[in-house]
Amino acid sequence: MRICTLILLIIGLVEISCNNDVNSIGHNLVDDENFVQVQEFRIYNTNTIKLDSFPTSLDSIMMGKVKDEVTGTTTVTPYFVFEPAQIPNIQNYHIYDSVTLIIRPTGITWGDTTQIETFHIHRLTELPELKEKEDYLKYNTQNTPYDPAEWATISFYPIKQRFRNLYFKLDDKIGNEFFDLLKARSEDITRTANFIKYFNGLVFIPDEDNHCLIKLSTLPTDLRINIHYHDASTNYVYSISNASIYTQFSYMNIVNEPVGTPYEAIQHQTTGLLFQNAVRGDAPYGQTVAQGMSGFFTKMQLPIQPSGSKYQTIVKAEIVMKMQKNVNNNNFGELTKISVYRSDVLNRLISPLSVNSINVEGRLVRDNIDPEKDAYVINITDYYDLLTKSANASQINHIVIGPSSVDLLRSFNRMTIDEVPILRVYYATYE
Amino acid sequence: MPPMNSFMKIIIKILLILSLSSLSYVVTAQNSSGTPYSMYGFGLLKDNYGPYSSMGGVSAAMRDNNNINFLNPASYTALDSNRFYFQLGMDGEYVRISTHSENSNYRIAQNAAFNIALRLARNLYTSIGFNQRSSLGYDLYYYNLIGGSKNEYYDQHIFGQGGLNDFYLGLAYKFGNLSIGVNSIIIFGNIERRLTLYPIVSDSYYINTQTKVSVADAIFDLGAQYGFLISPISRITLGANLNLPTKLNADKDFVSYKVNATTGVQTTIDKEDLNEGNISYPLRVTGGMQYEYKDKWFVAADYTYQQMSQYEEFGRNQEFNDYQKGALGLTFLPARNGRFWWQRNKYNAGLYAVRSQLELNDIKIKTIGFTFGTQMPVKISDKDLTLGVAIDLGVRGTEENGLIQERYVKLRLNIAFKEQWFMKRKIY
Numbered sequence: 001m002r003i004c005t006l007i008l009l010i011i012g013l014v015e016i017s018c019n020n021d022v023n024s025i026g027h028n029l030v031d032d033e034n035f036v037q038v039q040e041f042r043i044y045n046t047n048t049i050k051l052d053s054f055p056t057s058l059d060s061i062m063m064g065k066v067k068d069e070v071t072g073t074t075t076v077t078p079y080f081v082f083e084p085a086q087i088p089n090i091q092n093y094h095i096y097d098s099v100t101l102i103i104r105p106t107g108i109t110w111g112d113t114t115q116i117e118t119f120h121i122h123r124l125t126e127l128p129e130l131k132e133k134e135d136y137l138k139y140n141t142q143n144t145p146y147d148p149a150e151w152a153t154i155s156f157y158p159i160k161q162r163f164r165n166l167y168f169k170l171d172d173k174i175g176n177e178f179f180d181l182l183k184a185r186s187e188d189i190t191r192t193a194n195f196i197k198y199f200n201g202l203v204f205i206p207d208e209d210n211h212c213l214i215k216l217s218t219l220p221t222d223l224r225i226n227i228h229y230h231d232a233s234t235n236y237v238y239s240i241s242n243a244s245i246y247t248q249f250s251y252m253n254i255v256n257e258p259v260g261t262p263y264e265a266i267q268h269q270t271t272g273l274l275f276q277n278a279v280r281g282d283a284p285y286g287q288t289v290a291q292g293m294s295g296f297f298t299k300m301q302l303p304i305q306p307s308g309s310k311y312q313t314i315v316k317a318e319i320v321m322k323m324q325k326n327v328n329n330n331n332f333g334e335l336t337k338i339s340v341y342r343s344d345v346l347n348r349l350i351s352p353l354s355v356n357s358i359n360v361e362g363r364l365v366r367d368n369i370d371p372e373k374d375a376y377v378i379n380i381t382d383y384y385d386l387l388t389k390s391a392n393a394s395q396i397n398h399i400v401i402g403p404s405s406v407d408l409l410r411s412f413n414r415m416t417i418d419e420v421p422i423l424r425v426y427y428a429t430y431e
Numbered sequence: 432m433p434p435m436n437s438f439m440k441i442i443i444k445i446l447l448i449l450s451l452s453s454l455s456y457v458v459t460a461q462n463s464s465g466t467p468y469s470m471y472g473f474g475l476l477k478d479n480y481g482p483y484s485s486m487g488g489v490s491a492a493m494r495d496n497n498n499i500n501f502l503n504p505a506s507y508t509a510l511d512s513n514r515f516y517f518q519l520g521m522d523g524e525y526v527r528i529s530t531h532s533e534n535s536n537y538r539i540a541q542n543a544a545f546n547i548a549l550r551l552a553r554n555l556y557t558s559i560g561f562n563q564r565s566s567l568g569y570d571l572y573y574y575n576l577i578g579g580s581k582n583e584y585y586d587q588h589i590f591g592q593g594g595l596n597d598f599y600l601g602l603a604y605k606f607g608n609l610s611i612g613v614n615s616i617i618i619f620g621n622i623e624r625r626l627t628l629y630p631i632v633s634d635s636y637y638i639n640t641q642t643k644v645s646v647a648d649a650i651f652d653l654g655a656q657y658g659f660l661i662s663p664i665s666r667i668t669l670g671a672n673l674n675l676p677t678k679l680n681a682d683k684d685f686v687s688y689k690v691n692a693t694t695g696v697q698t699t700i701d702k703e704d705l706n707e708g709n710i711s712y713p714l715r716v717t718g719g720m721q722y723e724y725k726d727k728w729f730v731a732a733d734y735t736y737q738q739m740s741q742y743e744e745f746g747r748n749q750e751f752n753d754y755q756k757g758a759l760g761l762t763f764l765p766a767r768n769g770r771f772w773w774q775r776n777k778y779n780a781g782l783y784a785v786r787s788q789l790e791l792n793d794i795k796i797k798t799i800g801f802t803f804g805t806q807m808p809v810k811i812s813d814k815d816l817t818l819g820v821a822i823d824l825g826v827r828g829t830e831e832n833g834l835i836q837e838r839y840v841k842l843r844l845n846i847a848f849k850e851q852w853f854m855k856r857k858i859y
């Protein structure tokens with residue numbers, strides 16, 4: 001019995017006494033055939049391209065003229081159509097008073113907002129034409145004829161704290177014209193489709209001496225023409241508002257003139273400006289830029305590196321673009337999010353770059369310790385892994401980087417890069 | 432078959448307990464080693480084991496009628512012809528490991544061997560048993576700089592468990608002073624290794640791999656011992672045993688995954704099944720001698736060589752060095768039939784030196800150990816028990832060149848029972 005007890009004790013000792021505290025020591029014994037490494041490749045084939053045209057038939061309205069030291073002068077001329085409200089019961093005893101234009105800047109601006117901005121308002125002589133071959137869209141390069149006689153000239157200080165509804169008195173000739181139509185209950189004003197064809201719309205032409213871009217609110221309550229009238233006892237207002245149904249006729253003409261900048265050399269979308277050729281005083285190694293409204297994008301042809309040998313694989317791939325500092329950013333904000341598009345040798349934007357139905361996007365990453373290291377980073381791990389395994393990788397490695405399709409028309413923010421972008425690939429070797 | 436007596440009942444109970452504890456040991460897959468040196472090959476080979484651990488682990492020429500020396504099958508013929516033998520060996524060790532900048536420790540304890548032996552016929556003996564041949568166990572985390580980066584790191588987690596075990600059936604025959612024997616050994620075991628590489632960067636993948644190797648095959652251990660008197664009071668025994676090089680059948684499964692660290696979505700990168708591979712078990716030779724004087728002083732010496740430079744796993748040479756071990760042991764027995772219990776004890780001491788198969792950072796990994804212990808005979812009516820206690824103090828490796836040094840204290844308990852089974856009843 002004592003022997004059994006002894007043996008049981010020993011077995012118990014065996015079962016409870018194992019203890020392994022060794023969990024980090026012996027580093028140099030570890031086989032160094034398993035490791036993670038990073039390789040960086042400079043993307044020398046980086047160009048700035050400029051879209052020949054892009055559709056601007058959206059509900060965002062910008063107007064103005066701004067000079068950007070990086071990309072030159074950009075002029076944005078909006079075209080609007082208006083829709084009448086329900087016709088009131090106007091009798092002969094109602095008397096016309098005046099007609100006013102109401103606009104509401106949103107407070108979003110680019111450029112110098114401390115000076116008076118002037119816009120010349122003209123009535124269109126025909127409705128903006130929509131063509132099937134253009135997908136019934138209007139483009140930034142298009143214009144619509146307008147009456148050379150100004151309907152009104154409006155001027156104001158676009159200082160943010162004063163942004164409220166702005167009221168401008170317009171010429172009474174058109175005001176009386178509208179009032180007569182209301183009194184007669186003419187179909188030119190009772191039916192929206194007829195009114196649009198009758199009135200055609202307005203264009204706000206920025207003055208040559210303007211200094212900034214202004215974003216307007218497009219809500220019907222914020223962009224309208226008010227007709228004021230009264231009877232013996234009451235004052236009335238009838239509104240013709242910015243179109244909410246026929247928005248396809250509203251668009252912006254956008255012209256960028258990069259005179260005095262390296263981007264003046266870009267004549268056509270198919271000819272980009274190589275990064276190294278965009279040397280300028282504050283960018284001695286070169287420059288590339290992407291900006292909303294002006295149509296500038298950054299085009300790259302990615303170097304094709306190995307996907308990894310056997311027992312080696314890509315665990316991360318990213319594009320890193322160092323942001324240029326001190327480029328008049330007080331008046332121009334930086335893009336904080338960027339989109340990536342598939343492209344080709346003709347620099348076309350084919351489609352958003354996506355993998356597994358998820359669009360590839362990049363963002364501005366701030367370095368809290370050293371702001372000089374702020375950079376745009378785009379994670380392209382899945383895309384690049386597939387690309388390196390593709391048989392025709394050298395034909396499909398073109399990408400374009402820039403504002404999203406929405407920001408292209410809603411923002412003048414800029415991405416400015418003054419060092420050759422880097423492709424950073426992390427490999428894990430294992431066995 | 433002799434009638435079961437109370438002592439046999441005790442033995443059966445013990446065997447049941449041992450079986451259950453061994454089963455639980457296997458089920459929990461407990462790491463049986465904690466040293467990073469077990470990462471290589473099929474794990475850490477045992478440098479000093481067997482019933483003569485207190486004598487530096489000598490075995491080639493060792494034979495007596497109290498212990499089952501399973502390391503040389505020719506020794507079975509030294510056992511009593513009318514006894515049934517059981518033997519159980521258990522190891523425990525405390526190891527302090529250190530580098531030049533840090534240190535740690537671990538403790539391990541395990542059932543190491545279980546053996547049975549008896550005489551089958553005149554001059555023919557047999558033994559059957561279970562031993563542990565190698566052990567592998569580590570669970571290590573490292574924090575490394577990503578190659579090519581100045582300030583980005585990755586975590587590396589390596590894990591290994593398993594080892595090889597023996598199940599053997601041995602036979603030995605005695606031709607006068609010469610004994611020859613053979614152990615037919617089934618080597619079996621599983622070795623599992625896992626690796627995780629986890630870059631500490633945002634929006635990346637990490638890698639998990641798992642390698643499982645299963646071994647099951649047979650080898651033969653041939654042994655011979657020859658003893659002769661050189662004087663009426665002194666005797667020499669020469670011994671040797673040999674494993675011929677053998678390719679052990681082994682299966683290997685390897686799978687690797689790439690896991691998105693943000694979403695957890697896992698993709699299989701590699702999945703390889705090798706069902707007809709092999710691991711080469713190289714030639715191993717042990718030779719030695721024992722000198723006895725007046726049945727009081729015993730001196731033994733051994734040399735072991737294993738051609739580990741020829742070790743291959745699935746056709747790939749692992750670039751090991753050859754394994755060599757030298758051992759020297761001394762026993763003092765005051766009086767075999769002394770009146771006092773301390774006179775009947777054997778007092779042992781020994782030392783051994785190993786040049787292992789490992790060469791890391793241009794340094795050959797060596798082990799030096801000093802052993803001492805005792806074997807105490809305990810008689811219970813007609814039952815004999817020998818309780819062997821061995822202490823092994825040793826150093827493995829070095830802190831040079833960023834390596835690790837292990838200083839260990841091992842305790843081995845060897846319990847050997849023998850009971851008379853084959854005495855004819857006297858009829859009065």
